[in-house]
Amino acid sequence: MSRVDPEPTLQDEAARAGWLYYVGGMTQDQIAAELGVSRQRAQRLVSRAMAEGLIQVRLNHRIGACMDLEAALRDRFGLTRCRVVPGLGAGSDPVRAIAPAAAAELERFLRMPDPMVIGLGTGRALRGLVDAMGPAEAPQHRLVSLIGNIAPDGSASFFDVVMRIADKVRAPHYPMLVPVISPTPQERAAFHALAPVQRVLELARAVDVLFVGVGQMGADAPLLADGFVSAAELAQMQAAGAAGEIAGWVFDSQGRYLDLGTNDRTGGVRVEPGLDRPAIGIAAGASKVSAIFGALKSRILNGLITDDATATALLART
Template sequence: MAAKPGSEELAIDLAARAGWMYYLGGMTQDHIARELGISRQRAQRLVARAVADGLIGVRLNHPIAACLELERALKARFGLSLARVAPALPEGMDPVKSIAPVAAKEIERVLKNTDALVISLGTGRTLRQVVDEMPVLDLPKHKLVSLIGNAARDGSATVYQVIMRLADRIGARHYPLALPLNAESEADRDFHMGLRHVQTALKLARECDMAFVGIGDVSHTAPMIIDGFIDREEIDALLARGAVGEIVGWAFDGDGKYLEGGSNARINGVRADTAGTPVVCIAAGENKYKALAAALKGQLITGLITDETSALHLLA
């Protein structure tokens, strides 16, 4: 068991947390004082210390002890090779704002590896915010490949464009799948997958060194139905078969088992495979709890970047 932090360590933790709330959460010092149960004057001093001691600039540079403990617990409980936990923002605030800078820092660490890597990517709002937190880097040695088609059935492109935005940030070659996420039929899917340029991307995706993905719930308010990738009838069919979540479009049940057939048989893309590749999921928030719990149970991911509230729920 880790030693209990001393008073100075606790003070530094508190300063880091106050700085995170002020600069990332956009909270006033009065609000921070109420959240932390301290005076406004102390909140002001803590925020000032966070900057003066270099604990936070655009990013948090001090690992809060409570987050480190949760990271250790997640790795031990679920056999994860990587766990990163961001400080929780107050209730009602978007948790993606908290996890995006932490995830961006982790991706930057991976990309600064001296070896040339092939990185596969999912898509979605969370990953887009993560990429928007990335600094501009000169890393043309890497290759980026999409795990999934990036268009709706009517041909409209997704607004997220994660792979192209990241490629622009780091100057890397990228291989998007210029296809609908779901084909109209299995025959159409087979035709799409046989196209020469698609085969090139698929080969890279299957042989990638690491994957970064989000996770989605399966419901009538899920992003994949709102964004036009799947229709209500297909969602009803997935729910009837016990689906609770999806990773790059592939639906899975409460035991973390991918469903066979149905809409899964028409996905233009590659399933994120943990058999030989680290698959890091970036997700937080109440609507992700059920999907995350199932993905961890079924070992569909090998790494998790989340926030304190989500980590506590998963460990409870």
């Protein structure tokens, strides 16, 4: 089977613009806002979709099926933002497929002229987003980490991204200089009592938009693989119904945060359900479906970037 290039092509963009115009009923101004492009480019993309024969009775392009999935996810979970991309097939890393779409979504916010505070989680998906980004100038925005960046051995967390993004976009950034998970609640409280940490926590709680990964809590849990929890701690949380984690905070299959395990020692800011700001999850893969579903159901997340196989699995759940 041939591999699908995860980078969106000009034809991909034209297909999406054509679907929004002819099926979605949007104006060219609305399409421009949705895609984060100028009105003139939106007009050219719609014209190209027609000229290349992408628009017939239905959209003759794989993006059409993805956009149907986007619409279904929006309706099912009340999402404010949603992007579904074609997957790369069995055995491939789903991050490679979703990273360019995630980068494009973050870049859309970075291009906005009014200053914003952008909150960032960590993890493999966020690291993929950074790698897919191009250099830009966005000094009007502030970037803040939602999660601690100190590993158990005292080193910086490998998947922390706030400094890497700041380097690319020349924006002020605020790392969360606390352990991802402290050994005791008392030590966590001591870190949070420090004045510089309090200022970063305050900023992180007031973000205008946030981008986070979603971790699973099975045997392959990132928290375990990266050494932040022990096998015994993981087993305790699994017994209590742990299904996923966002920014280190563990929740069950219904998206309810646990009152045990590592949640009383997690160093960063918890993403509360029902935020009135964009809370966008970047995640894909069969092992993450239960975690993503819980986060969407409880509205910890109100936006999602994923692949078509994951979207189909989410819609199949009851």
